[in-house]
Amino acid sequence: AQKITQTQPGMFVQEKEAVTLDCTYDTSDPSYGLFWYKQPSSGEMIFLIYQGSYDQQNATEGRYSLNFQKARKSANLVISASQLGDSAMYFCAMREPRSYNTDKLIFGTGTRLQVFP
Amino acid sequence: DTAVSQTPKYLVTQMGNDKSIKCEQNLGHDTMYWYKQDSKKFLKIMFSYNNKELIINETVPNRFSPKSPDKAHLNLHINSLELGDSAVYFCASSQEVERNTEAFFGQGTRLTVV
Numbered sequence: 001a002q003k004i005t006q007t008q009p010g011m012f013v014q015e016k017e018a019v020t021l022d023c024t025y026d027t028s029d030p031s032y033g034l035f036w037y038k039q040p041s042s043g044e045m046i047f048l049i050y051q052g053s054y055d056q057q058n059a060t061e062g063r064y065s066l067n068f069q070k071a072r073k074s075a076n077l078v079i080s081a082s083q084l085g086d087s088a089m090y091f092c093a094m095r096e097p098r099s100y101n102t103d104k105l106i107f108g109t110g111t112r113l114q115v116f117p
Numbered sequence: 118d119t120a121v122s123q124t125p126k127y128l129v130t131q132m133g134n135d136k137s138i139k140c141e142q143n144l145g146h147d148t149m150y151w152y153k154q155d156s157k158k159f160l161k162i163m164f165s166y167n168n169k170e171l172i173i174n175e176t177v178p179n180r181f182s183p184k185s186p187d188k189a190h191l192n193l194h195i196n197s198l199e200l201g202d203s204a205v206y207f208c209a210s211s212q213e214v215e216r217n218t219e220a221f222f223g224q225g226t227r228l229t230v231v
Contacts, residue, residue: 044222047222
């Protein structure tokens with residue numbers, strides 16, 4: 001069963017506007033972490049933001065915020081005031097660290113964001 | 118100060134050859150991983166090591182053999198390379214399992230098998 005679903009293969013946003021990238025997840029474990037990574041055209045994986053399953057508040061990091069809706073099992077990334085440099089692939093990922101032998105990040109298929117002037 | 122470094126960044130080789138990709142992390146993390154990103158950008162775990170011990174092997178062909186000489190290094194050796202092995206391979210590391218923190222990735226190695 002797919003654990004992480006990103007339904008938007010591509011998104012466009014105008015510079016300075018906000019954009020939401022969708023992510024839903026599936027787990028029966030009460031303890032998990034949700035992550036967003038950015039992959040620009042240069043190829044590296046850049047960590048953006050983290051949300052723990054027990055966190056009461058939505059995570060924020062600068063222009064990035066995570067809209068965490070636990071009951072809906074969604075963890076959408078919101079980028080405010082988009083910049084041209086935000087154009088990249090964005091991956092949602094989940095970690096279920098129940099034990100050492102299951103510790104891994106499971107990735108969604110990614111959303112390609114393009115910011116235009 | 119590179120946190121997770123892998124070499125080489127690009128690797129072009131012929132079918133049937135054997136090649137290695139090296140990875141080192143200076144973060145003091147206990148767990149290291151290898152991920153494969155295919156041509157459709159899908160990222161999937163291959164292996165994870167915790168303190169030099171193999172923890173996860175996600176049905177990867179045995180032509181792929183990870184080696185961890187110490188907890189700061191996790192190298193990937195690939196025997197008898199095939200065209201389908203062409204991909205970007207990422208090394209990553211993270212803190213111990215109890216602390217659910219992010220994984221830090223290397224810059225990736227783009228492997229092209231011709």
